[in-house]
Amino acid sequence: MMNNFYSFIKKYKWPLLSGVIVGTSYIPLPPWGILFCYLPLWWWLINKAENRKEAFVAGWVTQFSLTLIGFHWIFYTANVYGQFPWYLSFLTLIAFCTLAHIYIAITSYCFFIFKEKCKTNLSQQLIFLVLAHSLAETFWPGIFPWNLGYTLLWAKLPMYHFADLIGFLGLSFFLFVFHFMFAKIYFSNKSVSSKAIQSTLVVLGFVLLNLVGYLHGEKWKITDKELNVLLVQGNIGNIEKFMAEKGRNFRTDILNKYISLSQKGLNENKNVDLLFWPESAIPEFLNTNYRLNKNQKRLSEFLSSIEKPVLTGAFSKDDSNPNPESSVYNALFLLDKEGKELAMPYHKTILLIFGEYLPLSETFPILLKLLPFIANFGRGPGPSILPLPMDATKGDFALIGAQICYEGIFPDFSAGLAKNGAEILANVTNDSWYGVPFEPYQNMVMTLARGIEVRRPVIRSTNTGISTSIDAYGNFANFSPMQTEWAGVNKIKYLNNPPKTIFTDWGKNFWMIILIAFILHILLSINYEKFRKS
Template identity: 45%
Template sequence: MMKRWFQFFKQKAYDFRWAILSGVLVGTSYIPFPPWALIFCYAPLWVSVTDEKTSVKDAFFAGWVTQFILTLIGFHWIAYTAHEFGQIPWVLSIVALLLFCAFMHLYIPAATAIAVWMKRKFKISAGITLVMIALLHSLLERVWPAIFDWNLGYTLIWAKIPAYHLADVVGFLGLSTIILLLNAWIAYIWLQQSVLKKAFTHLGALVVVVAALVISGNIHGQGWNKFDGEVHATVIQANIGNLEKVYAEQGRGYQESITRRFTTLSQEAFVKFPNTDIFIWPETAFPDYLDQHLLGRKHTNILAEAMGAIGRPIITGAYSKDEKTDVKVDQSTYNALFLVDAQGNNLDKPYRKTELLAFGEYLPLSERFPILLKWLPFVSNFGRGHGPDVMKWKFNDDVIAWGGQVCYEGLDAAFTRGLEEKGADILVNVTNDSWFGYPFEPRQHLYMTLARAIEVRRPLIRSTNTGISTAILANGDVLQKSPLHEEWSGEFVLKYLKNAPSTFYVKMGHWDWAVYIAVLVLLALVGAVNARSRRS
């Protein structure tokens, strides 16, 4: 029996060898790996499915194998998170990881299967099929539901390849589309290897295109070296343990300890950085409510006493609650971002987190079926804010609008476009990545967040509980980065442009998907016409 199973898996491994290779290439080219196979990682899979003998079913399973392997490599931290955050035994955490790998990126096999179906139905050439796979992949990855959206475009900013500067034109999803089309081009060159002259001509053209993208990106990025304002912001990274965070959230202690740790670190930081204009604390750093109508509580008094002598405002994550007007109504608690003075007085209304984490901050379907909350009372259920929105701060003779992102709201390009449209001068992201291990997710999350600054060309400062805290200017310069899982403080000089113009991406570039759909329809029509002419 064992021998039979071994032979079965051996044969399947051989049948899907190119799909396995693509999975490895994609998985080892994404953050935090160097982008060594970025423009050819999907080529083995796509070349294999263009074979005339490949059925739609085989194309789907080949794509599924690729997505399973790349997910296992790049997002293996899901098992750690399930164990650490959900307190799930390691065996079940690994099962959760395998289920995640099985379903998380099904748009990859869907793209290959649809393209192969169209190829077989309309007798489309292999070259056009490759372009269709790339475009379908690009379109489907935009709509496929995912907790942790990612794409290959982010690798450019991680690797400091200057083409990332073009994200203010087409966004990082647009850059991902360009990378996918380059993969299709490499695959086509491989298919033309028997015609060396044609293959080398295409290879030379591809080199020219890649060089043009790099050079034009570098030149384009230099156009954003314009600043007429600056503010000195100090980030406090207190490295609070997960158990302390959970108990503080549940009101089971540690609130005073956490509050004093942040205030003490801020006092020490002010000695090092006396020019600090404002402090930035991370997500839920202040472990209590900080609304104006709830000041005077024990922990806000500790805050005021410790920070009063410093006299500097704070942007901090904390909890928020509506002022009760009806004691019979259960008021929601919000994961919020506050702009307060040294005594805790609100300088503007808090921003309440809008994009909530499924199962971590809300129970899916519970808004429609409240009974689920009674059945599963251990799942957190935060209120949902109405963002995106900005917090305005009178600074010297100016007013700075801070565009708040709480945790992975920084991954949502549409959310950040909304902040820019609301007039944000500086983006501020507060995060707690302590649940995700080391070193993959913190770096992936970091650069996916920094990417938003390039799309809208606004500086972004990121304050985290355990790292990585940093800042990026509108020109793409990434400033100092904090260590992981250590107490740390650092001052950032945030240079910004007052009344900065909107980027092309904000105004029109995010509609690039309409162009891809039009090209797909055109290719399908051409294929259908050619198929009909061959039958007549």
């Protein structure tokens, strides 16, 4: 058996190497291989794969290894959130690694068919791989839709500024274009000196692109408004939070902790315009018709004493809805200095499967009893704005675009907020179920990246870290410590009535250009021999 395993690894060592390079180049690690990470797989597919099955297996080996490295935190989530024993958590991780990015295997399989059916040269084969991988990356229905483009923001490579034109998926496509250029150099039979010269030119091209990106982003340094936000990180334990959300104790203790941390933060920072508490910081209903509840009265008294508004995650209840499940929402409330709602609470729209809704639970209610740790929230109306009065007598409001956790990683949602007039994006999150350090950094960067695409500052308040903000230019504020109680002020500089970016209007549909190019490439390649002979 060991001999078979050794033979398998020996045969697929290059696809395995690709997975290792991708996994070790993604957040939170330095992106050392983002210009060439898939080249070992591509070389193997072009030169070594003998049939479709081998091509599929090669792609599968790459996706399995990169997932195991970059998303190993699934084990922790299954163990802590799913309450699985360690061996089931391990099996969950293996199952996730087996299927999470299977599109790489499917793309490899399709490539071999393309190579079989069409008599193509190296350039045509590489173009197919670039376009097919970019499209698969765009359309694959993953729970955590990452791409290589995010590494540019993480590494502060100024090329990220082009995200306001084509988004981070578009940037990922251009990183594959660099793959193409390096593959053309190193998959050919050129001399060592020739390869060295051409590689240098490609690297200089990458440097030039970053220089142009730097110049492109300069105009977004200009702001005309300022909001001082006190971020409060409660670091509430998973058991306490779970029990409180189910209505079993800890609710008062949790509220008192946020009040205490906020008071401490205010004592250290006098100039604060808004308190910002994370997702479900108040694990009970904050609607106006629940104002007489003990903890809501306590919150109102605290806000009156400090004369500050608060933006906080909590639960919302629609009493007009008779369904006990769909009438409860994961919500974001903007409360004034007396604890009254300044606007209708925002109800989360994009719910996390198996975390915030259980498929088929309406048809088979017994599923909710078998899996009590899974919430089953109602679904909100879509991108919504919460107006914060700065000087109501002059009609001066800071227009806050609300995001709850998972919604921050979807470009279309933030583009919708920008179209609706948001001047600032506010994201509340609870990452306590994912461990440290990989997922908190990955989720943070993917969320803050929305601020570059739509050129709005993003503030992010989390339960256990990382709480921080990013301005429209791309400057990160200091990161809060993870797994620690913390409070700190972020000065949010923003534009009043900022313009919409090209990405907001149509750049998020950049995939259409790739799709058209892919279809044309297939059609031309099919008829390549006819064109060549004629």
